[in-house]
Amino acid sequence: MKDITKKYTNGEVTIVWKPNQCIHSTICFKGLGQVFDPRRRPWITPGEATTQQIVDQIKKCPSGALSYYMNNEAAEPVKVETETIVEATPNGPLLVYGNVALKDAAGNITKKHNVTAFCRCGGSANKPFCDGSHKKIGFEG
Numbered sequence: 001m002k003d004i005t006k007k008y009t010n011g012e013v014t015i016v017w018k019p020n021q022c023i024h025s026t027i028c029f030k031g032l033g034q035v036f037d038p039r040r041r042p043w044i045t046p047g048e049a050t051t052q053q054i055v056d057q058i059k060k061c062p063s064g065a066l067s068y069y070m071n072n073e074a075a076e077p078v079k080v081e082t083e084t085i086v087e088a089t090p091n092g093p094l095l096v097y098g099n100v101a102l103k104d105a106a107g108n109i110t111k112k113h114n115v116t117a118f119c120r121c122g123g124s125a126n127k128p129f130c131d132g133s134h135k136k137i138g139f140e141g
Contacts, residue, residue, distance in 0.1 A: 010046035013054055015068050017044060022065035023093060023117050024132040032057040062095055063117040063130065091140050093117040093130035102128070 008015045028036040034048040035057070046054055058066045084098035100112045116129070120141060123133035133139075 008044040013051045021063050023063040023130045025062050064115050
């Protein structure tokens with residue numbers, strides 16, 4: 001699967017979107033539809049809300065597909081300063097809140113911040129991450 005990263009800015013904050021991580025929860029556009037509208041191209045228009053509204057909405061993204069950085073700071077997604085919490089969502093992914101370091105079979109380490117969604121259904125094409133396949137296959141658990 002091709003690893004794509006797209007960035008959108010209002011001049012003050014840059015929204016980073018990684019579509020391969022998206023589990024299509026719809027939280028982004030149900031909460032801030034004037035910025036996140038999947039019917040538009042581009043689907044993210046950060047000039048339609050305040051920077052604080054954008055940051056607050058991105059923090060609700062359950063997969064970590066959306067992150068942000070402030071343009072006057074280093075271009076690194078904001079790290080969460082909290083304990084790690086693990087939540088098994090009904091009929092969905094395992095959500096891990098907080099900073100996580102993942103080590104693959106080759107020993108490569110990937111750092112995730114905010115929320116990371118791990119596949120529980122076995123159907124994801126982006127394992128170990130959830131890609132929303134649980135909805136398509138009718139996963140219950």
